[in-house]
Amino acid sequence: MIRMERRGFLKVMAAGAAIVAVNPSLIRGTLYADDGRLYMAYEKVQLVDGAGNPIKASSLEKEVTYIFNYPYASTPCMIINLPEPTQQEVTLKSEAGEEYVWKSGVGKDRTIVAYSAICAHQLTHPTPNDSFIKYVPKATPTMAYSKSGIIVCSSHLSAYDASAGAKVLGGAASQPLAAIVLTVADDDTIWAVGVLGSDKFQDYFRAFKPELKDFYNGIAQGKQLVSISAKTVKLTEYSKEIIQY
Template identity: 60%
Template sequence: MDRRNFLKIAGVGAAIAIAPSTITGRLYASEGALFQSYEKVQLVDANGKPIKASSLKQETNYVFNYPFVGTPSILLDLGEQTAENVTLKSEDGEEYLWKSGVGANRSIVAYSAICSHQLAHPTPDDSFLQYLPRGKKTMACEQSGIMVCSSHLSAFDTKKGCKHIAGPAEQPLASIVIEVDKDDNIWASAVLGPDKFHEYFKAFKPEFKKYYGGKRKAKKRVMDNALTVTLSEYTKEIIQY
């Protein structure tokens, strides 16, 4: 799809006939340390139709912008159950609890796609940060099935809350709290863990003007729904070492 259309649609509320109040099931994050609620939004495709959890291709990077119009996130169905009740720690030493993945197989996760080291992130031009499927190789570490930032070769364990496992990053990637409702729809509702949004918005003013029409527009909160596409649709070049 046209990348300009993605940037125009992302965060703009197309009419979705399902209210957040219809969600059932427990929230997979504990309110408390390093937990921030945002608008509850539904993940949708380019036609405004809800993304179904059962339709996700396993080990495929999907991109949606949340909680702000200019902050990319990555959605994954890992194809395997995640760990449960993982204790993680920020670079300041503050601990928080990541509960698990969601969905029928507890394999669906979402993370902020802003690297916790030096803020590398996917753009419509290129992406240095993405999930590396099982069996693939990376210079970052011997393990696969992980999130890798090829900018400085940091790696994160996607089955354990994106815990930092290699490279210069000093803390996990922030988690996007997602839920799957009784109709198999996916919703994002909060951010868990130490986010880098403040530093990010200070660092990339020319980029925000290029892609979003300015910093002010990029900092708007996503409302109602978030367009979700594969990383290969979102960006021109995927860079991974």
């Protein structure tokens, strides 16, 4: 991972602003600056279904939690097609105090969002056995917050605003979920290109070594970067049991 000082960052931005505006996935490394950027580029990966067919943005069911692993083979993420357009230009802050800007949802109506499914509190995440974290549809009540249509970790009732960059709404979480940066191509296919915000990947790797052995054939395999495509399925297909309060 590359960490650039602000002065060097601004020089790069001045020289290549047009490239950044067109394709942020061309940036390699993590960028920190006063203008609100905190972004890590990874491989550009296409989201596909269980049969390997490209998933189209228009085919995502509304308010359904889908799971794919990115940017590592063992790090689960969620993608959700919200019922309404998201907020735009949301300023967020990591637990270390670093500010960054979440632009908006993607797709024709700006309703599609993706986030790391590793809770920022104590790393609760979906596994093939169970999941305590999911998007709670607007019509489904939750103990975590006064209204639904949010992401809830039922382990300790941390609540995140799915429409605003996974901003913390309540509970013990000290920062938003890391956002997965998506692009939707002209043919309606969906691609993951990077991670925005402070992620919990290294903490996750340290805390769940036995799990990596059980589900991913070892720690090294679990830490491999995803390339080319990422299998994307409904949470109900990914986990045997889903717990929601």
